[in-house]
Amino acid sequence: MRQALAGVDFAPVIPPWLLAGLAALALLALAPALLRVVRDAAGARRLAPARGALFRLLAFAALLLALANPRLVEETRETRPDIALLVVDRSDSAALGPRAAQVEAAREALEARARRLPELELRTVEAPEAGNQGTRLWTAMERALADIPRARLAGVIALSDGQVHDLPAAPALDAPFHLLLPGQPGEVDRRIRVVEAPGFGIVGRPVELRVVVEDLGVAPSQGGAARLSIRRDGAPPRVESVPVGREHRITLNIERGGPTVVELTAETRPGEVSDLNNRAVVAINGVRDRLRVLLVSGEPHAGERTWRRLLKADPNVDLVHFTILRPPEKDDLTPLHELALIAFPVRELFQVKLRDFDLIVFDRFANRGLLPPVYLRNIADYVRGGGALLLSVGPEFLGPTSLAATPLGQVIPARPPSGPGAAQAALLEGAFRPRVTETGGRHPVTENLPGANPAGAPGEATWGRWYRALRAEPRSGSVVMEGPGGAPLMLLDRVGEGRVALMLSDHIWLWSRGHDGGGPQGELLRRIAHWTMKEPELEEExxxxxxxxxxxxxxxxxxxxxxxxxxxxxxxxxxxxxxxxxxxxxxxxxxxxxxxxxxxxxxxxxxxxxxxxEARNPMEVADLRATEAVLRPLAEATGGAVRWMGAGAAPALPELRRVAAGRDGQGAGWIGLRRNADHTVTGITALPLLPPWLALPLVLGLVLLAWRREGR
Structure with a gap:
């Protein structure tokens, strides 16, 4: 909108200080003529200006006015419309129930009303859901204000539930801020808050959770009790009655390794805003504490220390290791105290404390009467009940002392061949590279082993060769590695609740020595041991x-x-x-x-x-009530208003009015947007009121009149 304004302006031809000095000199020159004292006929004294003093005064005034150079100035102005900002809260809490529809209806109504106000532009900006950072209303508002000249800012209107989490301690805003809240005051909300929850728990031991059920917007004396539902891994829930507003402890047993998901749900309170925060979810990872492993080595051989080194390298493993240095049937008259520090505690290990172990490893162990059948049957029952057994066998597995011929053979997934000469034929000696079978390529124990052949495809592995393997007849389980001629080399089997691993070669120690390039013996043996102990990341099904x-x-x-x-x-x-x-x-x-x-x-x-x-924005759901407490200080400091839009479908909105700067920005039924009258000068026209061609004769004429008057 264009405007033309006219006024008188001065553009002195000499510096203002010099003009003021000339005016002072003129007054000094005029003072004797203006302040002349004379006596009247009665002899009384009185002031009587000299003849021509008035014309002398007019001459000086005309001269000073000519030096001040008065002009008639006319400005052409382009007025710029003021800008108001409408901030719409789009966070999750502002979208609960009818709030989203109410906020959207209010936005449309305010935009329509603003279009009817002259010289006002309304800009709408949204504060989106901010993930886990709460409601970032102030950030969205500041980003929009950066594009608005402050001289044109008429005010800010926020459509929000008031749950704002980025308001600075001293917000700076030089225009009215108005807050319009969905709903009505006095809302209540029930929430469950997890005070403490362990991230890990030891398998077989209890863990404790501390939670609080709180009713927000309710006096503490009206708390009472609430029903809390506790559900673990989708099982039927357990219901407890907990006091509202006080800490409650929940004890849970960790029954298995891996994650255990616990869902806590507090019953809905009548009249509460939403039950979104009545639920909490806790994930507890079950871990084993100090795995106990029993390693029994049979007759000494070159790879005897392979298993010991592997298990001792794991700080979470407590290893008990016994080595049979001399079979019972051989007696070379060596004193017993030179063969062992302690006697082999057969009964203690295989009857009394058998189930204290997580894994039993037999490394080239032959049944030469050291373990009676009842103890071997105990081991078989231990496996069926959930224990773990690992066997690394050599030629002794083919003879009459084989563990397969004992009660333990019922849980071993392969048997040596029987018949005349079968043992001799089952001993496979010669260089070969172990291969991962097609099944092994899918099994977590052997998949993606470094240097392995492509699973289920022709091609050789790149790891080192072995020189001895056994041919056995698989009875159950999965063959994950094969030896020469496709003979089973490693079998993994589930027996009852337990696990059994069988390695039909005793040459894996060659990899540990780096022979022929070596191989991933450490990774493979670690996977085998941990699979038998039911580590979740190695489950094949x-x-x-x-x-x-x-x-x-x-x-x-x-x-x-x-x-x-x-x-x-x-x-x-x-x-x-x-x-x-x-x-x-x-x-x-x-x-x-x-x-x-x-x-x-x-x-x-x-x-x-x-x-x-978890809730994607925990700060957002911590309190679901609409509140004016956070933003009211900002509204009061800027002269703005806080209004509730009511609980009806149609929001109750105040009228929009334009107010002058410095006036109150609110009133009964209305909120004000400041009128700034910001403008841009597009043109200036200046007309001298006393040009030189007029000033010179005027001054000379007044001087001549003063001379003639005084000369009479």
């Missing part, structure tokens, strides 16, 4: 799920060939989606967004896995 940064990953491991089945994923709200996993080897994966907080489950028809998804 398993389904796991995890959620990181809002992304859910489901991993299915299986030895079965063919396309994997569909994975059914159930969200916390009960909705089910089906996904075809992407298969690669023995692994199949599904990835999808997991935005809902709570417990997610994935099922493949046989197994079910659970994963915990």
């Amino acid at each position: 398993d389904l796991t799920a995890r959620i990181d940064h809002g992304q859910m990953t489901v991993l299915r491991r299986s030895l079965e060939a063919g396309p994997p089945p569909e994975i059914a994923i159930t969200a916390p709200d009960g909705s089910v989606t089906r996904h075809r996993p992407e298969a690669r080897g023995g692994r199949a994966t599904v990835e999808m967004a997991a935005t809902q907080p709570g417990v997610w489950s994935a099922a493949d028809g046989r197994r079910t896995a659970y994963a915990a998804a």
Whole structure:
């Protein structure tokens, strides 16, 4: 809008200080004529200016005015419209229930009203959901204000629930700030807060969680008790009554390794804003404490120390190792105290404390009467009950002293061949490179071993050669490595609740010596030992799920060939989606967004896995009530208003008015936006009021009149 304004301006032809000096000299020159004292007829004294003093005064005034150079100035101005900022909160808490619709309706209404106000531009900016950083309303507002000249800022209107987490300690804003809140004051909200939860727990030992159920917006005396539902890994829930507002302790037993997902749900309080924060999810990773391993070495051989070195290198392993230096049937008259520091505690190890061990390893152990059949039967029962057994055998496995011919043979996954000359034929001697079988390429124990042959494809491994293996007849389990002629070399089997691993060669020690380039003996033996002890990451038939940064990953491991089945994923709200996993080897994966907080489950028809998804913005859901407490100080400091829009479908909005700078920015039923009257000067026209051609004759004329008057 263009405006034309006129006024009188001065542009002195000499410096202002010199002009002021000339005016002072003129007054001194005029003082005797203006202040002349005369006597009247009665003899009284009075002031009587001299003849011509008035014309002399006018002459000096005309001269000074000519030097001041008065001008008639006319300005053409382009007025610029003021800018108001509308900040819309799009965080999760501002979208609860009817809030989102109410905020959107208020935005549309305010934009329509602002368009009817002259010389006002309304800019709308949204404060989006900020992940785990809470509501970043002030950040969004500052970013928008950076593009608005402060001389044109009429005010800021915020549509928000008031839960703002980035407000500085001393916010600087030189325009009215108005807050419009959805709903009405006095809202209540129940939440469950986890005070302390361990990230890890020892398998077989209890852990303790500390939680508090709180009612926000309710007097402490009205707390009472609430029902708390505790569900672990999708099992039926356990319900406890907990006092509201006081800490409650929950004890849980860690029954297995890997993640245990615990979901805590507090019953909904009547009238609360939302039950979104009535649920908390805790994931506790079960770990084993100091794995106890019993290693029994039979007759001495070159690779005897391979297993000992491997197990002693693991700081989490407590190793008990016994070596049979002399078979019972041989007597070379060597004193016993020179063969062993202590007597072999057969009964103590294999009857009294057998189940205290997590793993039993027999390294080239032959049954020469040292272990009675009852103890070997105890070991077999120990395996069926969930124990772990690992056997590394040599030629002794083919003879009459083989462990396969004892009660322990019932849990060994292979038997030596029987018949005349079978033992001789089953001893395979000659250079060969161990190969990973097609099944082994899918098994976590042997997949992706450095130097291995391509699983299920022709080609040799690049690791070192071995020179002895045994031919045995597999009875159960999985053959993951093969020796010369495709003979089974390593078998892994599940027996009851336990695990058994059988290595049909005693030459793995060659890899540890670096022979022929060596091999991954450390990694392979570690995987075998930990698979037998049921480490979750080495399960060959398993389904796991995890959620990181809002992304859910489901991993299915299986030895079965063919396309994997569909994975059914159930969200916390009960909705089910089906996904075809992407298969690669023995692994199949599904990835999808997991935005809902709570417990997610994935099922493949046989197994079910659970994963915990925390609220993506914990600060946002900590308190779901709409509140004016955070932003009211800013509104009061800038002369703005705080208004509630009510609980109805149509928001109750105040009128928009323009107010002058310095006036109050609010009133009954209205909020004000400042009128700044900012403008840009587009043109200036100046007309001298006393040009030189007029000033000179005027001054000379007044001087002449003064001379003639005084000359009379």
